[in-house]
Amino acid sequence: MKRESVNINDDIVFETELIRQLEINIDYILLLVQKYHDSNCEDKEILVDISKAIGASIQLRSKKELIESFIDSVNAQSNMDKAWREYVEEQKKKDLEAIIQEENLRQEDTLKFVENAFRTGEVRTTGTEIDNILPPMSRFDNNRLGKKLHAIERIQAFFEKYLGL
Numbered sequence: 001m002k003r004e005s006v007n008i009n010d011d012i013v014f015e016t017e018l019i020r021q022l023e024i025n026i027d028y029i030l031l032l033v034q035k036y037h038d039s040n041c042e043d044k045e046i047l048v049d050i051s052k053a054i055g056a057s058i059q060l061r062s063k064k065e066l067i068e069s070f071i072d073s074v075n076a077q078s079n080m081d082k083a084w085r086e087y088v089e090e091q092k093k094k095d096l097e098a099i100i101q102e103e104n105l106r107q108e109d110t111l112k113f114v115e116n117a118f119r120t121g122e123v124r125t126t127g128t129e130i131d132n133i134l135p136p137m138s139r140f141d142n143n144r145l146g147k148k149l150h151a152i153e154r155i156q157a158f159f160e161k162y163l164g165l
Helices: 009-021 026-038 044-056 064-073 080-104 105-122 128-133 144-162
Strands: none
Touching: 026 064, 026 080, 044 064, 044 144, 064 080, 080 105, 080 144, 105 128, 105 144, 128 144
16 A cells, blocks of 8 residues: 655645734733633633743733733723723833933923834934933033933833833
8 A cells, every 4th residue: 555645845834924924912912811810810821821922922022021910910800901001001100200210310301202202113312302301410421321321221121111002
């Protein structure tokens, strides 16, 4: 009896392309969170699925901590979409306020700067806008550049964390 061999290369290529096209977004994560809470927070495999989904998405990796703290804060009766939006807004305000306080930035100018960054889709680190948010410093301060770079890093991390939410 002669066995016929089957070439599965085309199937593998198709499956790989399908996986690449599967976009894991926040809506999918919220669906998993709802499923987790529907199980009375007992189905730990869903948490593993959430963690894998976040790890598989480049856009969601910077938001991992935010998503995990949201999962811990929400209850089973919550409307996930509404609870998520409210949670993100609250955390966004807290995080930005912490940056402003810790970096001693000018509050009003920083709020405008960040709002503009979200509107344009990028944090502009050149020009006078970034200098306007920094606290008054002597031009001869040796640590001026270091303070500026540290503030930019923190604002950039904040921007990436909340971009698209």
